[in-house]
Amino acid sequence: MMSNKRKMAIISGLALIAMALAAGYAYGYVYGGLIDMKSPQDTYRNLQSSGTLFRNGMVAWGAIVVLDLLVAGSLHGFLKEVHFRLSVLTALIRVLYAFILLAAVVHLVDAISLVEAAAGATEVMLALQRFETIWSQGLILFGFHLLGLGLLVIRDSRIPSIFGWLLLFAGCCYTGIHMAKFGLPDHAQQIEITEMIASLPMAFAEIGFAFWLLFRAGRQRFSPPFTALS
Template identity: 25%
Template sequence: MSVFADPGSRSYARVAGALYLLIAISGGFAIAFVPAQLYVPGDLAASVQSLIDARGMFLAGIAGDVTMMVSELLVTPMLFFMFRSINPTLSLAAALARLTMVTTMAVMLMFHAAMLAFADGSALTAFSGEERMQLAGVMLYAHDSGVWVWQIFFSLHLWLLGALILKSGLFPRLLGLGLIVGGAGYILDSAFAFAFPEVAALGLLRAVLLGIVTLSEIGFALWLLIKGPRQV
């Protein structure tokens, strides 16, 4: 475990970068790909039925969620120690924001479990099938609402991480700027989905910002994996 001993080493950065890429891949699969294949926009009941009918893909998405969260629990302290010497307060705040995001994601899995229990009839057997499906839809809505919550904390994390990157001088400034500017995309996505779905301009802006932050995060992960922090 000596690879975790020196936050300034190349090997430490490579492990952090590899884990960050694993988060991007598993998270992209679980959060973007699976819902895009199975969800029926605007119809909770049809979405629940689709998830039940394609249980294998649905469970694969949950496996992606778990892989992402476990990787997050390793990356979060690694980033904290990597930037602690730059600004310990901001580095800790960034770690707490990211940990809060992961905690919210973990709670969301409970709603998925409840949705399955209601939909397949293993819970509330005294209720009719239609009533159980309605409750399953409520659980799915509660799960999806969790996305709007964790995105708020992730925006905060990205702003702080971007600021630390800029202050450190250890990585390209463009990556830090991309995280700060693009990080607003997550909080705008929450506002768009929860409060202002009819505002097309907001939807377009959050899509552009999410594209920027995705490229910046992947760029940061690849920089860690391939080059590591600059030696000062």
């Protein structure tokens, strides 16, 4: 019979992989293909001609929010024996991030509603800017979630420590990059380059961990980590 820990690992792995696919569609394909913050008129025309695609992207954003909540709970179930309080805190941070993301997505709904109401391009772009600002603020918090997750992974002798270090790296990148976007607006180009360079290891941190959870985690008997967080 499959153990509860194995079930939590499979749920976490599947949800993380599904989330990556949904994010690739919602942000990489739909948002990236239709929205150009430097060209309001092109963006406005794209939304006029591809409203259905944009709405499909919003459905994917909604799925991401639900998956974030699912991951928060299932990873807590998998890692709570490592350090219960840190696991709870890490899960709660991801839950809070999910609700911030949901608040950001509301402004995507506003943007397409403004297009349908024949509002000006300026109003539409303001709605899109609010989405990006709120989401970026949420990603600062998401970085702290990954830091907590990385610490838990490193402390768990069942999990290859490389995933813990990658999660710590990704957490530092998310928090640092998005704090810099607010604190250092005059260095936007340098921040963008840094984000592009760091994006591959940032993505691999969660995706690599997701595949390990799906195919390897929970098959061993649990043994407490050799050290414990106080």
